[in-house]
Amino acid sequence: MRPADRPDGRCRGAQLMCAGCRSCRLWHVPRTDPHDSQKLSRNSSQKPSRNSSRNPSQESVPESAGIFHRSYLLVTLGACALVFLAAFESLAVTTIMPLVSRELDGASLYALAFAGPLATGVIGMVAAGSWSDRKGPVAPLLAAVGMFVLGLLIAGTAGTMPVLVSGRLVQGLGGGALTVALYVVIARVYPPVLHPKIFAAFSAAWVIPSLVGPFAAGVVAQVAGWQWVFLGVVGLVVPALLLTVPALRGLHGTPARGTGGAAAAPAPGAAGGEAAALETAGGARPPGGPAKLALAALAALAVLGLNLSAEVQGAGGVLAAAAVAVALVAVRPLMPRGTLTARRGLPSVILTRGLASAAFFGAEVYLPYLLVERYAFAPTFAGLTLTGGAIAWAAASAIQGRLGTRLEHRRAVRIGSALVLGAVVLAFVTTVLAWPAAVAIGGWILAGGGMGLMYPRLSVMTLALSTRDTEGFNSSAMSISDSLGGALALAGTGVVFAAFSTTASTATTAASFAGVFALTAVIGVAAVAVAPRVAVVPAALRTRE
Template sequence: MPRSVPAPTLESAGIFHRAYLLVTLGACALVFLAAFESLAVTTIMPVVSRELDGASLYALAFAGPLATGVIGMVAAGNWSDRRGPVGPLYASVAMFVLGLLIAGTAAVMPALVAGRLVQGLGGGAMTVALYVVIARVYPPELHPKIFAAFSAAWVIPSLVGPFAAGLVAQWLSWHWVFLGVVGLVVPALLMIVPALRGLHGTQGGVPAGAAPEGMSTPGPRKSSGSGRLAWAALAALAVLGLNLSAGLPVAGGIVAVAAVVVALIAVRPLVPRGTLTARRGLPSVILTRGLASAAFFGAEVYLPYLLVERYDFSPTLAGLTLTGGAVAWAAGSAVQGRLGPRLDHRRAVRIGAALVLGAVVLVLVTTVLSWPAAVVIIAWVFAGAGMGLMYARLSVMTLALSSRENEGFNSSAMSISDSLGGALSLATTGIIFAAFPTSAASFSGVFALTALIGVAAVAVAPRVAGRR
């Protein structure tokens, strides 16, 4: 099937070549707006909760979009494999905009949460649809560079998003943090439209990229589209149950364990065979993505808290730790994009996983031994660099190990692993943090758990490729 844009010679082509310029700008803009919205909501939610008297639904406003996002990912993956990515992309952007409109016009907290749920559904589907568009439009040689651009599009909002959202909420209203994004989403989508012509259907499973020898490419499990949606809904409910279990004083522990078990059972039909057992090749690529997200994000959310609580940092100064990690993530992603095939995928993933583990261990040791706060700040720069190195390469490997028949399924599996890994880790660390009587023990428990997850990521990372 011919590409929707003319393919220039690979030596001269880049993601900003005139053949790819509009789709690159449009796709990165959509990623940027989704990231900005996520970070902006974190900034304004205390104001929203106070104004709408919604303290009881505060946690659900964050956990809900993660849960519905899993359903959106599966739906977009199924649809993309059947009909191509065009329909799923249009529908997901429409759902994302609808969620923004509902939340932006909300007068009561339940309405805002409903908007966030719709927004999460559209955002999850949009991520998968964009991945399939990337697989169809760009040659494999450009995949590291476009995913590096996606990483930068995620990082930039972490530098400007919270501040910009605070200014909008202060000068205008928090409603415009949602409504203002609507006017930017449509132009971003319009830039992609020319590249979408001719991307319907799978064309008999023409490979998206040649899989290296020894790398397994298991297809999706034998289950119907509706069956996968049912499993996705069950996984979403398990994530919500785990988040809410901390509020149950007696049965909370039982509910938490049950939620984790249900989530693991529900995710099996949504990922390639052998993912939970770390089979070599694509299953380990998907698993490594989830473990890396769980280790990194599970620790990161507690770093500002640690610096404020133990080292008397101001919230603004403590937040600079996350900024340092975000900048290092962008730098690491840019480095892997420039190196291209000179840095093979397996080595990039192994180095990245080792950097994340080393950083989390340093944070744990600093917490236990009361080392200077500078150790934490420097460590997180290395953690961000590690994520930048391996995150984009895991995306590239997922597409390289996919055919046009299962690009949607595999892209949704990667996104689900990413989302569920982070969500389960955040919920579990929240339970651990609340379980200890002192803050020192609580922080140590959180970082010990994320260090163990990091060990698992390092152990699985070499299995992303076959034996040499």
């Protein structure tokens, strides 16, 4: 079908590109001859299709509108508020968990309180992706927020550590689903030209929690009790949701063709390279709903095993290797075909996301630890390192959002991955050569800038290379790659750190940190190698400015 034949006059997802529609410029691969602006104008005046998955209220929005235009304002504020609260909760729990563990006598479950939400989040991601493809993002968003709130209530009223961990598991399930549902909301509500800006806003929503979250959580825990760190967020999540949902009326899902809603194959005739990239793993179609959830559950168990393997003396390495194998086998059908082999296009976008997450977060966890152990920093000042990285992340994200199409996606990803690798190498050299701590601290600011530069672009490319039928599946795959990448790195660095920590000597401690940064540097090298293979439209095929 020619683009101009659509009732709403818009291009069909990632399969078409037109010369007259700015909303798809630079994003898609042409399948048919571009239609002229007269046809576009004539067709765009027709009444939108009743089954269109875009919000009907957005059809008349001017091209110059930003994410705070009145048509997008409520969605922007509500979505950013949800991201803000999820970020605050993540950072706050890290701050108060030592106190919670001590009061509930739950030291043995301390690690599970963090690993559990990461694991159940994988299940939530898969469920929300499949559900969004079938019915649209509104119902999954409501369910995700409901599960997140339920988890907060359970954790906030827990009297024992097992009950608190149970609440964290439920919270992770909702948090994982929330991430995917919000990505699909972005795809359905905002035109592609605004995607870099809304993702930049999401990054900015992480900054304030990074600055004030740990301190605020500590104050609340001391004044009112740690329970209110969980319960207080409940009263803020509901208003944020109420802002978002009314503006999403009219969004509908696009039933997947022959997949039970899981995802759909590209339309016939799509450009060969990108059509292959849009095919999902295990063939042209992903497994059905129950099979996908079973694989997600298996991957979640593997994530738990990875995070807990470092606690097993002697057999930690064997268990970690087995968990990695299980995780890769389980996750393969949940990714676009060719992801694990770095196939050019969408698969490499998904893989780069996971590798970048692994390199960055695998090293970030140990950087404050290094400053405390080797340089005698107070924990408060050591934590400022992460704050600097968070500010740089937000600043770089805002810059790439303003640059828009002037900064090519692939270039942004290549620069970002190189900055992350450089920062990890600086941390490694600082550890080995006993350089001043300022070197590693300054390097981590570069790492934050690199992540802020490439993360929004990877998200944009994932949506741009998705059809209406695969927005949920591909958003889910990106989130799973992000989560599993971090889990794999944390498990691997835990095993390496434990392997060198046989004594408390200074040399042994230095070797432990050096091993951690060496492993994450290797992962960073892999990210740099895969970055050039991310999906871009060749210059000869782009529309003219």
